[in-house]
Amino acid sequence: MNADRAVLDKDERIELLRQMVRIRRFEEHCVQLYSAGSIRGFLHLYIGEEAVAAGVLAAIGPGDAVVSTYREHGHALVRGLSMDALLAEMYGRATGCSRGHGGSMHLFDARRRFYGGNAIVGGGLPVAVGLALADEMRKRPIVTVCLFGDGAVAEGEFHECLNLAALWRLPVLFACENNQYAMGTALAREHAATDLALRAASYGMPAWPVDGMDVLAVVGAAQRAVETIRGGGGPCFLELRTYRFRAHSLYDADRYRDKAEIGQWVERDPIPSLFAELCASGELRTDDLGRMEADVDREIEAAVATAESAPFESIGDLTRYVYTERS
Amino acid sequence: MITYRDAMREALREALTRDERVFLMGEDVGAYGGCFGVSRGLLDEFGPHRIRDTPLSESAFVGAGIGAALGGLRPVVEIMTINFSLLALDQILNNAATLRHMSGGQFSVPLVIRMATGAGRQLAAQHSHSLEAFYAHIPGLRVVSVATVADARGVLWPALQDPDPVLIFEPAALYNTEAELPANIGTTHIDRAIVRRVGTAVTAVAYGGTVRVAEAAADALAAEGIDAEVIDLRTLRPLDEATLLESVSRTHRLVVVDEGWRSVGIAAEIAARVAENAYYELDAPIQRVCTVEVPIPYAKHMEEAALPQTADVLAAVHRVVR
Numbered sequence: 001m002n003a004d005r006a007v008l009d010k011d012e013r014i015e016l017l018r019q020m021v022r023i024r025r026f027e028e029h030c031v032q033l034y035s036a037g038s039i040r041g042f043l044h045l046y047i048g049e050e051a052v053a054a055g056v057l058a059a060i061g062p063g064d065a066v067v068s069t070y071r072e073h074g075h076a077l078v079r080g081l082s083m084d085a086l087l088a089e090m091y092g093r094a095t096g097c098s099r100g101h102g103g104s105m106h107l108f109d110a111r112r113r114f115y116g117g118n119a120i121v122g123g124g125l126p127v128a129v130g131l132a133l134a135d136e137m138r139k140r141p142i143v144t145v146c147l148f149g150d151g152a153v154a155e156g157e158f159h160e161c162l163n164l165a166a167l168w169r170l171p172v173l174f175a176c177e178n179n180q181y182a183m184g185t186a187l188a189r190e191h192a193a194t195d196l197a198l199r200a201a202s203y204g205m206p207a208w209p210v211d212g213m214d215v216l217a218v219v220g221a222a223q224r225a226v227e228t229i230r231g232g233g234g235p236c237f238l239e240l241r242t243y244r245f246r247a248h249s250l251y252d253a254d255r256y257r258d259k260a261e262i263g264q265w266v267e268r269d270p271i272p273s274l275f276a277e278l279c280a281s282g283e284l285r286t287d288d289l290g291r292m293e294a295d296v297d298r299e300i301e302a303a304v305a306t307a308e309s310a311p312f313e314s315i316g317d318l319t320r321y322v323y324t325e326r327s
Numbered sequence: 328m329i330t331y332r333d334a335m336r337e338a339l340r341e342a343l344t345r346d347e348r349v350f351l352m353g354e355d356v357g358a359y360g361g362c363f364g365v366s367r368g369l370l371d372e373f374g375p376h377r378i379r380d381t382p383l384s385e386s387a388f389v390g391a392g393i394g395a396a397l398g399g400l401r402p403v404v405e406i407m408t409i410n411f412s413l414l415a416l417d418q419i420l421n422n423a424a425t426l427r428h429m430s431g432g433q434f435s436v437p438l439v440i441r442m443a444t445g446a447g448r449q450l451a452a453q454h455s456h457s458l459e460a461f462y463a464h465i466p467g468l469r470v471v472s473v474a475t476v477a478d479a480r481g482v483l484w485p486a487l488q489d490p491d492p493v494l495i496f497e498p499a500a501l502y503n504t505e506a507e508l509p510a511n512i513g514t515t516h517i518d519r520a521i522v523r524r525v526g527t528a529v530t531a532v533a534y535g536g537t538v539r540v541a542e543a544a545a546d547a548l549a550a551e552g553i554d555a556e557v558i559d560l561r562t563l564r565p566l567d568e569a570t571l572l573e574s575v576s577r578t579h580r581l582v583v584v585d586e587g588w589r590s591v592g593i594a595a596e597i598a599a600r601v602a603e604n605a606y607y608e609l610d611a612p613i614q615r616v617c618t619v620e621v622p623i624p625y626a627k628h629m630e631e632a633a634l635p636q637t638a639d640v641l642a643a644v645h646r647v648v649r
């Protein structure tokens with residue numbers, strides 16, 4: 001699997017580390033805000049899966065499109081949505097990236113071509129196919145990255161979309177975050193054939209598994225896939241093998257998996273792994289991680305302060321944005 | 328005291344015990360214990376053969392429920408929430424609801440589908456809608472909305488006895504509510520509305536999550552000396568018109584409280600039935616209190632503004648009672 005590991009320069013690798021640290025610290029902070037009642041709704045944490053967002057989205061440019069899920073804080077942050085915009089959204093403020101209408105599960109940013117934020121499992125796949133169809137028909141060299149979980153692979157829409165994308169050779173990167181569970185259901189209890197890449201390949205597209213705990217492996221695989229797609233090769237599928245260290249959401253008592261299993265994956269935590277590598281090569285020193293975390297913490301604190309002082313949308317505007325405003 | 332959630336679990340346990348043809352299937356109903364905790368413990372008690380975890384394949388497992396019912400079983404299919412049931416709408420409408428008629432009466436589909444519905448938990452549009460009207464629109468289905476702990480305990484068995492597909496809607500905001508259950512709970516009628524509170528000045532019709540809104544309004548009205556009758560529709564299809572018309576014929580005023588949207592919804596249907604059949608009994612225009620016509624927003628103040636609140640019911644009653 002690791003033949004694909006990207007060769008990146010020092011700054012690029014440090015940036016990957018920084019992105020992963022941002023996601024991790026942001027979400028750890030969100031847990032506190034949730035307990036304090038400052039943010040509500042569902043909170044789906046990405047902790048453990050950071051290498052997927054950091055790695056896959058490092059392989060595309062600003063003109064490309066991203067379709068995301070409800071477990072999307074990491075995707076949004078790497079895509080360049082500010083912590084201010086995210087936190088204000090989770091606080092339900094008018095300055096949030098979806099004006100407080102969406103919350104944690106529905107982050108959107110048109111300028112960054114970030115098309116949500118979809119809380120229907122599998123619901124983003126047809127949208128991604130359509131975005132790619134538009135690019136293909138208008139001959140734009142754009143890639144649409146579609147992120148979704150292993151659970152979505154069981155939905156009919158997954159199969160319909162892979163078939164359509166392959167049939168029409170559409171420029172989509174299907175990035176499956178196989179974190180081994182769909183809510184409380186383990187991979188082998190939701191899929192008769194658990195080799196997801198193999199199943200995608202049966203639709204006639206390049207598809208392969210990637211070590212989703214190794215961010216350089218993720219970047220390498222994503223770069224290869226994006227190159228294929230931009231070259232007119234049609235869609236690609238990556239099965240990013242990863243793990244969520246926390247429960248499905250903050251409502252989940254997490255009774256369906258044992259501590260030993262979690263521990264085995266935590267040993268492969270992508271953040272300390274990359275950090276150790278950078279230290280071993282002399283590119284970072286042991287106290288650099290702490291400094292990086294402190295920087296991120298300052299970014300978070302500023303975002304919290306901004307969100308807390310941000311205005312709420314006026315109730316008079318409740319019915320805005322249902323239809324397009326006409327002048 | 329027992330919670331709505333536990334009452335529903337008791338009902339499932341009873342059904343699984345009484346009839347070996349009954350089984351439960353759905354997403355995370357087994358190992359996880361049900362996304363709302365309704366089936367917690369049932370996997371240990373009845374085993375994976377009868378408490379079946381399904382993949383995220385709403386269309387497939389609802390359709391499989393239809394097939395299993397045709398095959399002689401009595402499936403209870405749980406769909407996590409009404410929002411996700413739309414992925415199975417094709418199976419529910421094009422198969423479950425129509426097979427009997429299309430086959431000239433040869434096949435019936437004794438299937439029960441349960442799902443959570445409604446808003447109030449700041450989960451935003453894709454997890455908060457009340458789409459019962461979609462299902463109440465479909466001939467061939469029986470559609471039941473469960474507003475109380477007692478009905479949560481009593482609805483499942485009669486639903487399983489029904490030879491046709493029965494959809495049971497459970498407002499998610501009610502799972503934690505508690506009540507005392509009488510020793511003999513009796514049967515929940517799945518073809519009859521129920522008068523939750525007797526009154527003479529105005530009829531407030533509600534179902535599911537809005538029953539408690541109507542009741543709270545009735546309490547406040549009582550303090551003002553206005554005696555409101557509260558009807559829980561309970562079955563949205565077929566509608567119990569008789570109870571409705573009888574009440575309006577006594578109170579001469581009607582307010583409908585519906586968590587669905589106003590346009591083309593259940594409140595519209597109730598209003599039309601009363602206008603068609605009891606027009607001359609009315610002393611004031613019919614009032615509808617519904618969810619504002621927006622996808623439900625996340626922010627708390629916006630969500631509350633979108634949903635029918637007690638104050639909205641009071642205002643509606645004040646418009647018709649002088």
Ligand SMILES: Cc1ncc(C[n+]2csc(CCOP(=O)(O)OP(=O)(O)O)c2C)c(N)n1
Pocket residue numbers: 071119120121122148149150151152153177179181182183248354383385407411414
């Ligand atoms: C169509 C649909 N069915 C069920 C759900 C409830 N649900 C939300 S997330 C989830 C698990 C999804 O698992 P997976 O696709 O593997 O993504 P992960 O949460 O692991 O990132 C379920 C069952 C939903 N949101 N949409």
